[in-house]
Amino acid sequence: MEKTLEVDTDAVILDLEDAVATAEKPAARGSILEWLKRPRGHRLAYVRVNGLGTPFSFADFNAVVVQGLDGILLPKVESPVDLAIADYMISSLENARGIAAGTVDLMPIIETAKGAENMQALARATPRVKRLCFGSGDYTNDTGTAWTLDNPLTLIYRAQLANASRSAGIEPPLDTVWPHLEDESGLIAESQQARAMGYQGKMAIHPKQLEIINKTFSPSPAEVAFAKKICDAFDAAERSGSSALVVDGVFVDYPVVYRARAVLANAERMGIVG
DSSP states (O other): OGGTSSSSSSSEEEEEESSSSSGGHHHHHHHHHHHHOOOOTTEEEEEEEEOTTSSTTTHHHHOSSTTTEEEEEEEEEOOOHHHHHHHHHHHHHHHHTTTTTTEEEEEEEEEEEHHHHHHHHTTSSSSTTOEEEHHHHHHHHHTTTOOOTTTTHHHHHHHHHHHHHHHHHHOEEEEEEOOOOTHHHHHHHHHHHHHHHHHEEEOOOSSHHHHHHHHHSSSOOOOOOOOOHHHHHHHHHTTTOSSSSEEEEEEOOOOHHHHHHHHHHHHHHHHOOO
């Protein structure tokens, strides 16, 4: 938790689930509460609670839904009923503690076969769900498959998660962690996969992974410059009565321009100049 305040990350996930031994969970809740009181700049703060099927979940919610929390990461979500229960607990705690209604996000992790089959319904279950995320570790355990870069099942359902998110009108999803800390080429490859699928970012398990993830999911200066060139040329062509042209060998029409404008908007949000 100390390292998270020293690195360039958009959000921090404080863990009460797999990274915390059973006997240490009460102490971990207290440590998280102390961290949430500290200044953290632009970083959003999420807590991964224990799943609803465990004896720890209710106490987790009760402990961490406080002022300063941005969201709950809920593992092993399989049914809209899971999200209705979590939504109810968060709403009750917001009301009891004077937190504005709807302040706390609810981010489900899709990491079982049943959850993957129900992702369309999960994406629409409650307005508190702004985005979904995928967890390859538990998903491959559940399906008895290998946690590898080319596992066809994880490729299929990661891609479907991006489509389900778009269909439901919520934000693009967040990708699974890459567990091999010394395998930078694997992290690059999986991050590039996720970006190509339409993901907005990727979770990390160590600060050393952040530079690669941030670079992969941010438009490069060259991408920004080319997007600006496309938009400028298209605007000029449109003023002269044309809606199709070629820019540096690339055929440009409205869909290409819409993508270029999205790149520029993303770059502006990130402070990137082409």
